[in-house]
Amino acid sequence: MKADLLVIGGGLHGLSAALQSARRGVSVILVERHFLGRHASGATAAGVRTLGRHPAELPLSLEAADTWHVMKDLVGDDCGFTACGQLQVAEDEPALAKITDRVSRLEADGFTHERLIGPTELRSLVPDIAPHCLGAAWTFADGSADPHRTIRAFRDAAIGAGVQILEECLVTRLVRRSSHWFAETSKGAIEAGLIVNAAGAWADLVAELAGDPVHQAIRTSMMVVTERTAARVRPVVASLGQKLSFKQTAQGTLVIGGGAQGRLAPDRQSASVDVVALAASVGAAVRLFPAIQGIRIVRTWVGMEAMTHDHLPVIGLSHRVEGLVHAFGFSGHGFQLVPSVGRAVADLVCQGRTDHDLGAFDVTRIATERAAA
Ligand SMILES: Cc1cc2nc3c(=O)[nH]c(=O)nc-3n(C[C@H](O)[C@H](O)[C@H](O)COP(=O)(O)OP(=O)(O)OC[C@H]3O[C@@H](n4cnc5c(N)ncnc54)[C@H](O)[C@@H]3O)c2cc1C
Incomplete structure (x- = not known):
């Protein structure tokens, strides 16, 4: 060939x-x-x-962000992309200071894709968010795909x-x-x-x-999907300093990830779920959205990729x-x-x-x- x-x-x-x-x-x-x-x-x-x-x-x-909004032009399908926005929440004052500093530096460099929002706007975007959350960085044009x-x-x-x-x-x-x-x-x-x-x-x-x-390492990031639940969250939500990314699909399932690591097999060909590490991610999600406590996990998995x-x-x-x-x-x-x-x-x-x-x-x-x- x-x-x-x-x-x-x-x-x-x-x-x-x-x-x-x-x-x-x-x-x-x-x-x-x-x-x-x-x-x-x-x-x-x-x-x-x-x-x-x-x-x-x-x-x-x-x-890439511009292309995601017109993905059909590249591959003939929108790939299930929804511009539901992404939030990076500050759960305490040091996290808020870091986010504020980053957004200010971006603005000083002429970037406008991230915006700092306070607790009132945060609650209007995600009404179920826990009361201790102080604010967030918000990118309305981000989202997720299938x-x-x-x-x-x-x-x-x-x-x-x-x-x-x-x-x-x-x-x-x-x-x-x-x-x-x-x-x-x-x-x-x-x-x-x-x-x-x-x-x-x-x-x-x-x-x-x-x-x-x-020389590279291998990441073994884990994911969780839950049973369906009533619609509660539209944007993708992360929390600064936590291994957490949280979203709800159109079908109502909750998808929780954020980089908690599974166990790499010694031959580096496969990986398995580490339930203890996964519990920390799920715990971080429950801390952010107390209303999801008790929703059942349906499936977990690990994905492998190169990390520098x-x-x-x-x-x-x-x-x-x-x-x-x-x-x-x-x-x-x-x-x-x-x-x-x-x-x-x-x-x-x-x-x-x-x-x-x-x-x-x-x-x-x-x-x-x-x-x-
Ligand atoms: C759980 C998880 C959650 C993630 N969440 C996000 C997210 O929310 N947002 C984001 O931007 N990114 C996310 N990522 C990262 C993103 O998914 C990856 O960066 C991306 O998919 C990598 O694509 P790739 O084509 O480089 O690798 P892969 O999809 O891994 O493809 C590499 C392929 O090469 C093949 N291969 C290897 N060696 C050979 C060989 N010798 N001969 C032939 N074939 C070979 C493998 O079988 C494999 O299929 C996530 C990743 C994981 C694992």
Whole structure:
């Protein structure tokens, strides 16, 4: 099999890069070792959040935010995106001071996406919120989407653009020879001029195969979904300093996450729920919304993804190996970035450069020594 570009990883970042490269005339094969969306992209809370982003991520995040509002133009479906807004609540004075400081700094830098609100406005947005909450940062244009609709829409759009998708296809060896990559996979050999490494929690293994070793950790974020309950909360709600993100779906179920970590299996291939850590997240949700006490949990799960030491992703060209573009390490907040990162990666694939400043995402900061041959 032969293509201009081989994308390794069938999560949303692989699909977005494949789609946006193919739309510019590049022939693309995308390989996924399991099935599309099997890992982080299928396990995600799917929060579409500019709120509280690291300043280095803001340009990509704000570009992505614009696309989420017109997602149909990119992939033919709105992906279930609802602009229900996001709140980051302050439960005490130090949290309020931090949020106030951040919003002031953003405003001083000319950003207007976050607004500080006081207790009265907070209660008008979420009447059930506990009385001790002092205020919040509010992003009315943020929201959340349906992860499975998003995966399906990106898959269909990618296939429509000519991307060849191979599922149950594991890349096991990569060799660079005469300006070409030769990939050995469980479904045969693939030759390509360029590779995009979008292998999520296993991106370090792919980087190693390609001769550009890196150090990353694996996040194992847990989620909870409850039985249906009466409508109480419209925005997505987080609490500064707590591992909590809380939302209610259109069906009435409550979805609770926020980064509480499960247990990683020693072979790094799977993870399981840590009930004690999960109870802390659920406790934080009950503290914020006392009325949900007693609602039954229906399902819990864990999602795995790559995490860097500074929690910023790795996006950009390898400096050690020709023809390799990295897009991984989203550290628990990559869902919202899918449309803009896919565009930046397609820029690198098609032009070798992008107008986005990717300096903070350079692979060098997590590079490790290459093993002696
Ligand atoms: C529980 C949870 C909640 C989250 N909530 C949010 C949120 O609210 N908002 C937000 O913005 N982000 C959130 N995130 C983060 C977001 O979901 C991820 O950043 C994003 O989905 C990562 O997509 P990806 O394509 O990089 O990785 P993945 O979806 O993990 O895809 C990588 C794929 O590569 C494949 N692969 C690996 N190695 C190989 C190989 N050698 N050959 C072939 N295929 C290979 C894997 O099987 C995998 O399917 C959350 C994540 C989790 C886990």
